Amino acid sequence: MLTGDLLRVRVNGKALHPAFVGEGSERLQERAQDLVGLFTQAVEGGWTRGELEAALRELEGDDTDHKLSRGLAKVLWDRCEVETVADLDPQEVRRQVFALAAARGPLARGPGPSPGQDIARPLAREILDEVAAGMGTTGEHLARALYADLKEQQRLTSWRPLDGPGLLRRYDVALVQAVLLRAFWLKLRLVAPDPRRLQQLLRAARFHELMVRVDKAGPAVLVHLDGPESLLRQSTRYGMQLATFFPTLLLQTGTWALEAEVAWGKGRLRKSLTLTDQQGLVSHARDIGAWKSRTEQFFEDRWGAEQEGWTISPGEVQVIAGQHVLVPAWTFRKGGRTAHLDVVGYWRKGYLEERLQHTPPDVVLAVSKRLCGDKAELPAALAARVVPFAEIIPVKQVLERLEAVGS
Numbered sequence: 001m002l003t004g005d006l007l008r009v010r011v012n013g014k015a016l017h018p019a020f021v022g023e024g025s026e027r028l029q030e031r032a033q034d035l036v037g038l039f040t041q042a043v044e045g046g047w048t049r050g051e052l053e054a055a056l057r058e059l060e061g062d063d064t065d066h067k068l069s070r071g072l073a074k075v076l077w078d079r080c081e082v083e084t085v086a087d088l089d090p091q092e093v094r095r096q097v098f099a100l101a102a103a104r105g106p107l108a109r110g111p112g113p114s115p116g117q118d119i120a121r122p123l124a125r126e127i128l129d130e131v132a133a134g135m136g137t138t139g140e141h142l143a144r145a146l147y148a149d150l151k152e153q154q155r156l157t158s159w160r161p162l163d164g165p166g167l168l169r170r171y172d173v174a175l176v177q178a179v180l181l182r183a184f185w186l187k188l189r190l191v192a193p194d195p196r197r198l199q200q201l202l203r204a205a206r207f208h209e210l211m212v213r214v215d216k217a218g219p220a221v222l223v224h225l226d227g228p229e230s231l232l233r234q235s236t237r238y239g240m241q242l243a244t245f246f247p248t249l250l251l252q253t254g255t256w257a258l259e260a261e262v263a264w265g266k267g268r269l270r271k272s273l274t275l276t277d278q279q280g281l282v283s284h285a286r287d288i289g290a291w292k293s294r295t296e297q298f299f300e301d302r303w304g305a306e307q308e309g310w311t312i313s314p315g316e317v318q319v320i321a322g323q324h325v326l327v328p329a330w331t332f333r334k335g336g337r338t339a340h341l342d343v344v345g346y347w348r349k350g351y352l353e354e355r356l357q358h359t360p361p362d363v364v365l366a367v368s369k370r371l372c373g374d375k376a377e378l379p380a381a382l383a384a385r386v387v388p389f390a391e392i393i394p395v396k397q398v399l400e401r402l403e404a405v406g407s
Helices: 026-045 049-060 066-077 090-104 125-134 139-146 164-180 195-207 235-249 294-303 349-357 380-385 395-405
Strands: 009-012 015-018 080-083 155-159 183-191 212-217 220-226 255-264 269-276 310-314 318-320 324-326 330-334 337-344 363-368 386-389
Touching: 015 164, 026 049, 026 066, 026 155, 026 164, 049 066, 049 155, 066 164, 090 125, 090 139, 125 139, 164 183, 164 235, 164 255, 164 269, 183 195, 183 235, 195 212, 195 220, 195 235, 294 395, 337 395, 349 363, 349 380, 363 395, 380 386, 380 395, 386 395
Parallel strands: 015 269, 337 363, 363 386
Antiparallel strands: 009 015, 080 155, 183 220, 183 255, 212 220, 212 324, 255 269, 310 330, 318 324, 330 337
């Protein structure tokens, strides 16, 4: 995910225009491939973070667009695993070395390590050798472990490889994701969407525990998503969930448009972001149809084939009053009776009340108690329509609600 200081976005009045790179110029394509090659070399060579950062600065050289170069590198950093690599516990090594150095006096100690300096040099070699002997190892081995847990000394152990063109595509998506971290709301307009793709999109929204409402407008489906700026609590986590959800939209095969209102700059001014399928953004998300959270999977496992005669199946699309659309998580049947259950992740009182206004009486909502986004408690008047849960949706309470609302 790009950080705020790496965003390249042009502001024109109230409109935000991300500076997409697309396929990039020949020079930019070469730069992307050079970055990929450098990260490949770093991982294969087990470089430290500090060594790779130094190499990136050298590669950047006199490049005038530092934000772009560092943004591309940030995309690659996010694909890396960086770990402390040491056979000895660095904290224990430092404890013994510094204790012995303190006992020997100032002549046994030197200044801390400076940039580019051998980390073993600040301490007298005899101190390292003596501690190493007591730990059954060598001074060289001890020196490598001494600062191995410091951030710049951690080593790259693996990464998810990406080629140059893939890096440029992923950068453009990351730009949008970083902007959406500041969204008040999003509205997606899908023109005559493929039903399977619509189901995929809504499952992904549920998987990421987003606050979503769906309406119809002629042949178009409108998907409303609350943004992190609409919450008083947990907005950072919610923003990450929304940003992670965005690549699923790019899997849509039909015509779509995104409109969002975003808090921008230090003054948190309201700006607008507009995107369409014509901008050619390419998703990196896995193209799968079934998005299930652990909460949903646990519930299905505990429910089994049936409970007290109620069978369970994937949720069926419900069109309400000709304009509202609901795709619940599950549909239940018992004899000639039908009821539905949907899962609500993040919520606030106003959202839940509005959601229930557009929810048919035969639909029960499972509402997460731990993902409340404001200071309000679950309204008592809504208790008959919801099943609150912490981690696991209680089967017994769902059964009680199904019996009460099933038609």
